[in-house]
Amino acid sequence: MTANPGCGRRTLLDACGADKDAIATQAGFAWPFGQSPFAIGRGKSFEASITEHGGAKLLTLLRDLLDLPLPEVAYKPVDEVGGNTQRELRHQHTCKLLLEAARGGDWPGTLFDHPMLRLTVGGVHVYLEPDVIAFKVKDLFYVVEIKSFPVIDRQADPDQVAAAIRQASVYVIALREMLSAHGLDPAMVASSVILVTPKGFSNTPVATLTDARKQIAMLVRQLRRADNVSDLLNEVPDDTTFDLRHNDLGVATRAATDLVNHLLRIEARYRPACTQHCEMAALCRDEAVRADSLDLYGTGVSDVFNGVDSASTARALAAGTRLPSPDQQDVARTLRRAQRLLDELGGVA
Ligand code: SF4
Known part of the structure; x- marks a missing residue:
């Protein structure tokens, strides 16, 4: 939703927690969205190698990059709370830990692994999961995004870099929103984000500090313009539904044409980049072509x-x-x- 906040169709689908992949498939517009299983596997193993052993490799990188005086730095995994991975619970736990760190004054520094943040988009809450947030002595939080695309001779695919910075920028905004909501200074979150990527085709990580001010400002503007969900609902007929009508065997039985007709009732804002981030891309592109x-x-x-x-x-x-x-x-x-x-x-x- 944050990649195209001006799209009413995406906003409504996300707001009601619809399974976009299942809906697109049932509508006859399945989209092979996302990375290949190989790329996903490589990404996961690279990330695990960075964060294992209490984030040891990451700490070494951050020490060099941010000049961290950190022999005693703390590492807190936030991917579950007592074995429970429920998002709201994790979000509350994340808030508690990050606010403690923010109010902690001369804190030696903490890495928060997979915190659960929340952002308000179009009047609804969206949960977000950064890879890592690093807290630094000089009262600054840094968002760290770990990506497995290679950097060769200091060069990486510009589209992948731009997408990673945009993603990290969304986390910066969410973190600032959280601090503001609790009466803390949002400027405690750095406008620069840290990308950790493999060097060449090896598994050796490199960390790059990137100025994300432009992307953050642009996203803030887009998020302000995002339509409110209740306003969007006022514009669609009352009987609009994304129900796939599963039978007793769990098989979706809704006719594709009926489902498509209901989806098309909601205004979309197709962009070529939709093919990179939204399961509904084939349907919306078809609509735009027509x-x-x-x-x-x-x-x-x-x-x-x-x-x-x-x-x-x-x-x-x-x-x-x-x-x-x-x-x-x-x-x-x-x-x-x-x-x-x-x-x-x-x-x-
Ligand atoms: S693919 Fe369609 S629903 Fe998804 S963001 Fe793009 S226009 Fe909106």
């Missing part, structure tokens, strides 16, 4: 064509075969000029 939507080409294009929804409308405005609405006047002028230039170039050729 509508000839400019959303298919990304926010860069749809922002430039502000006020024009579809490629066919853009073509008609450029050709002068369609009268622009008042809010399309500027775009239409630009399109007609571009079309004239194209025609002239075509004539020269």
Whole structure:
């Protein structure tokens, strides 16, 4: 939800805890979402190697990166509470530990492994699980994100790096929200995040401190704009349901067309990046293709064509075969000029 907070469809599906994978499959739009089992296995084993033995490897990296004076640093796994992995319980436990650390003054430093944070998106709570939060002596929390994509000659896949920083930025915002809610200074959470990745194709970790101020500011703006769930509900018919209608054998029996019709009642905001983070991507992309939507080409294009929804409308405005609405006047002028230039170039050729 945090990857596309402006999408009403995703917001409602997440708000009611719907199983998006099962819904997309039943609707006939299954999406092979996520990493391959091999990549997941590699990611897990890399992460385990960093955090095992009380985060020993991670501490060595952080000592160098943050200059930690830490012979006595503490390590607290927060992935369960007395054997219970229930999210709200883990969140409350995380809050207690992090607030204690935040109020602890000259604390020697603590690594919190898999804390459970919470963020308010569109008026509902979303649970988030960072890999690690490191608490530093100088009253600063750092979010540490462990990723298994390789860094070769100090270079990594920019898309993967951007996604990792965005993910860590969401955790920064959630942590700041938690501190603010308890009367503490949100600036205690650093705007720089730490990415831990393998060096080349080995399992040797490297830690990089990355300035995430821009991503944090952008996400805060997007989250503020996210529609409120109750407002979204007011816009959909009362009988809208994502129920898959399981029979006594647990088999979903709802007709795909009926399910799709109900899903399409809720406005979506498709972006090419949806294919990386949402199980509904095939359905929403199909909807965008049918509508000839400019959303298919990304926010860069749809922002430039502000006020024009579809490629066919853009073509008609450029050709002068369609009268622009008042809010399309500027775009239409630009399109007609571009079309004239194209025609002239075509004539020269
Ligand atoms: S795939 Fe669809 S539901 Fe998911 S975020 Fe994108 S537009 Fe929204």
